[in-house]
Amino acid sequence: MDSAYCRPESMGQPERRALAGATFVAANAGLFVYFKSAWWSGKKADKFFFKPDWDQDFRDQDKFGHFLGGYHLARIGDALLRASCVSEPKAIALAATYATLFQLQIEIFDGMYDKYGFSYPDLIANTSGMALAVAQHYHPRLRAFKPTVSYWPTDALRNGKNAELRPSLDYSGQTYWISTDINALLPEQKKGSWPSIVRVSVGHSITDWIEPNTGGNLRAQRKILLSLDLDADKLPGDNPTWNRVKHTLSFIRFPAPALQITPDLKIIGLYR
Known part of the structure; x- marks a missing residue:
């Protein structure tokens, strides 16, 4: 989606931005509820811990999923903000920040549970996906x-x-x-x-x-x-x-x- 979808005449900018903000909050809340029931229902760790989980039995296949998640969070966030008439530089910066913080909170919660731990390899994959979306914004040839x-x-x-x-x-x-x-x-x-x-x-x-x-x-x-x-x-x-x-x-x-x-x-x- 590009800035051509910003049509202030169809809805005022404050309303569009409020709708975008509500969408971000609702998406975050919905995904948090999912993760809490699907992932964070086991035994809590005695203390917060880090886990360098490279090359497990599933051969880093999860890291590709983390990369894709970071990419789409930034890409869709950018499109949503620009559709709300947020300027392009601000939209991509806010979307990248949201993608980073959303996935960071997941790793923080993982670090509290025995089964998972804070995975900095996951964080690297998350950030790499977000970075590709940002790079494609500034360097169209990468698209x-x-x-x-x-x-x-x-x-x-x-x-x-x-x-x-x-x-x-x-x-x-x-x-x-x-x-x-x-x-x-x-x-x-x-x-x-x-x-x-x-x-x-x-x-x-x-x-x-x-x-x-x-x-x-x-x-x-x-x-x-x-x-x-x-x-x-x-x-x-x-x-x-x-x-x-x-x-x-x-x-x-x-x-x-x-x-x-x-x-x-x-x-x-x-x-x-």
């Missing part, structure tokens, strides 16, 4: 690189053998991609030689980290993937509402063929 995600439930989740497994922890079913607009990166004289709707994506996922039949933990292997996919932003039609739908869909990687590079080389006819 050629878009974080996307795909998800397909694993057998372990469907079998229900592990009571703690839920979609947010179903890391083996999640794939995080960096989708690249090749046409946007070409020199002016070469533009059009690559179809603009086709993007090249590099993805990261993992093999099973939960054994489907027993629910026990496994040491997963990293999966690195290469794929072509379609850019929903380039679909036909220019209606403002449709444009927003297309832009939202452009952050989802839909099933398509892929080349798996690790842990073994193979072509996957329809990677989900």
Whole structure:
């Protein structure tokens, strides 16, 4: 969403900004309630502690999710504030601050619970995602690189053998991609030689980290993937509402063929 959506004549600026503020507060409250019930319901730690949780059984797959969260919190916050007629420099600064503080509070609460701890690797991933959104604001050429995600439930989740497994922890079913607009990166004289709707994506996922039949933990292997996919932003039609739908869909990687590079080389006819 860009500043063209700031239309003071349809609603006064104070009302728009109040609505934006209420949205931020409501989103924060809703997500806090979710985290409190889903994550912070176990035993509290004797004291606040830090946990350098690199390369666990799920091979840092959670860090890609943290990166994506930081990116979207900053990106959506920026769009919401600019739609409320906040100036562009102020909007991106406030959105970045919100994204940082929101995810920082989660780590602080994690540091109070035995099972988690304050994860500075998570914080690094959070901040990196936010930083990409800010960098794309100031350097439009970087918008050629878009974080996307795909998800397909694993057998372990469907079998229900592990009571703690839920979609947010179903890391083996999640794939995080960096989708690249090749046409946007070409020199002016070469533009059009690559179809603009086709993007090249590099993805990261993992093999099973939960054994489907027993629910026990496994040491997963990293999966690195290469794929072509379609850019929903380039679909036909220019209606403002449709444009927003297309832009939202452009952050989802839909099933398509892929080349798996690790842990073994193979072509996957329809990677989900």
